[in-house]
Amino acid sequence: MQNFNFNLPTEIVFGKDCVSSLGKKAAPYGKNVLVMYGGGSVKRNGVLDKVLASLEGYNITELGGVEPNPRITTVRKGIAVAKEKKIDFIVAVGGGSTIDCAKAVAGGVYFNDDPWLFMLDNSLFPTKALPLLTVLTLAATGSEMNGNFVITNWETNDKLACFSPFIIPKISFMDPEFTFTVNKYQTACGTADIMSHIFEVYFDPNDEAFVSDKLCEALLLTCIKYGPVAVKDPTDYEARSNLMWAGTLAINKLLNCGKQGVSWAVHGMEHQLSAYHDITHGAGLAILTPAWMEYVLCDETVDKFARYAEAVWGIKDDDKYAAARQAISRTKYFFASLGLPSTQREAGIKEKYFAEMAEKAHRFSDTEAAYFPLKEEDIVKIYEKCY
Numbered sequence: 001m002q003n004f005n006f007n008l009p010t011e012i013v014f015g016k017d018c019v020s021s022l023g024k025k026a027a028p029y030g031k032n033v034l035v036m037y038g039g040g041s042v043k044r045n046g047v048l049d050k051v052l053a054s055l056e057g058y059n060i061t062e063l064g065g066v067e068p069n070p071r072i073t074t075v076r077k078g079i080a081v082a083k084e085k086k087i088d089f090i091v092a093v094g095g096g097s098t099i100d101c102a103k104a105v106a107g108g109v110y111f112n113d114d115p116w117l118f119m120l121d122n123s124l125f126p127t128k129a130l131p132l133l134t135v136l137t138l139a140a141t142g143s144e145m146n147g148n149f150v151i152t153n154w155e156t157n158d159k160l161a162c163f164s165p166f167i168i169p170k171i172s173f174m175d176p177e178f179t180f181t182v183n184k185y186q187t188a189c190g191t192a193d194i195m196s197h198i199f200e201v202y203f204d205p206n207d208e209a210f211v212s213d214k215l216c217e218a219l220l221l222t223c224i225k226y227g228p229v230a231v232k233d234p235t236d237y238e239a240r241s242n243l244m245w246a247g248t249l250a251i252n253k254l255l256n257c258g259k260q261g262v263s264w265a266v267h268g269m270e271h272q273l274s275a276y277h278d279i280t281h282g283a284g285l286a287i288l289t290p291a292w293m294e295y296v297l298c299d300e301t302v303d304k305f306a307r308y309a310e311a312v313w314g315i316k317d318d319d320k321y322a323a324a325r326q327a328i329s330r331t332k333y334f335f336a337s338l339g340l341p342s343t344q345r346e347a348g349i350k351e352k353y354f355a356e357m358a359e360k361a362h363r364f365s366d367t368e369a370a371y372f373p374l375k376e377e378d379i380v381k382i383y384e385k386c387y
């Protein structure tokens with residue numbers, strides 16, 4: 001096991017009606033609050049009303065319209081509003097896109113230049129930020145308990161990730177009932193995203209982090225058990241609550257403890273798919289993950305894939321390659337069974353920009369420092385494989 005530091009500063013308030021305590025819990029953060037949300041789902045399902053009711057007595061400024069794959073233009077707008085209204089803290093109500101956008105705004109108010117600059121160079125990100133509280137409405141990204149955010153620039157077709165310890169949410173309110181209205185497709189995409197976060201950590205050169213591997217397998221089993229239930233019955237509380245908590249645990253650094261830690265190759269490749277085609281992150285991951293698994297299966301990786309086969313899919317075979325291939329195929333069919341695309345064509349992608357996308361994935365995501373190092377030509381082959 002490797003040495004590690006682990007510090008999780010986010011308070012999680014989980015369960016039915018938890019948002020009613022938002023107003024009381026937000027008191028230390030000031031009076032002027034910016035409430036950010038997406039394209040309107042939180043208005044339609046009544047979540048926003050509950051948030052606003054809990055915040056009664058605060059000076060509330062609303063900023064809706066954060067798009068899926070949130071844009072730098074919206075970040076700029078948010079920063080301008082936050083400065084004009086002298087905002088003390090932000091409440092982000094939504095999925096990963098709204099929360100990520102709020103993180104960029106929270107830091108961006110202390111940055112005296114264009115925020116795209118800190119997306120290009122993370123070291124420029126300010127060392128302070130407005131306090132951020134979140135009300136999660138979609139189980140997927142884990143943004144509610146981490147310091148990551150991902151922003152897209154349509155002028156340059158770039159989708160870039162940034163990390164800062166200063167924008168980790170102070171408190172996240174997680175009511176599984178708020179996810180009852182997430183449609184089948186987004187539920188499936190969220191499940192694929194959670195599983196991908198686990199895979200990116202599970203497949204690591206250090207195989208001595210037994211605790212982490214077991215946690216990864218438990219969370220993968222949770223997704224495999226409850227993803228299909230939530231897709232079939234969106235109001236199944238047990239399924240929604242287990243997925244919601246699994247989503248948080250998958251990417252709050254708990255799983256990384258004791259691991260070597262490698263670059264996230266599949267995420268690196270997917271961010272380019274979204275940046276060029278604006279497809280949903282989880283759908284891109286469902287397409288790429290099995291193709292990546294097939295591509296990296298070799299003598300160095302087969303033992304881990306055979307372990308994955310047995311622990312997660314119950315596949316036992318003396319032939320390790322046979323077990324690994326079956327597990328990869330089960331993974332692919334699992335995503336398809338949730339209604340997710342298996343190829344880019346199925347996702348409606350017509351153009352191929354593979355060389356450009358591979359160059360960016362390689363440069364922005366350091367894919368040569370991944371579990372299985374990928375050069376640009378490897379990435380092009382993986383894109384081709386799942387076209």
Ligand code: NZQ
Pocket residue numbers: 037038039040041042045066067068069070094095096097098100137138139140141142143146148149150178179180181182183186190193251267281282
């Ligand atoms: O915009 P609204 O109207 O709210 O609708 C959203 C959106 O259309 C809808 N939705 C959310 N909650 C709902 C709901 N619809 C009905 N009922 C609800 N309760 O779902 C759609 C997708 O929402 P979005 O926030 O885009 O989804 P997600 O949470 O998957 O976030 C995706 C973004 O997060 C980034 C992705 O790249 C992508 O940009 N990621 C962020 C990470 C992080 N911060 O750690 C890590 C991830 O790997 C990921 O890269």
Ligand code: ZN
Pocket residue numbers: 141193194196197267281
């Ligand atoms: Zn992801």
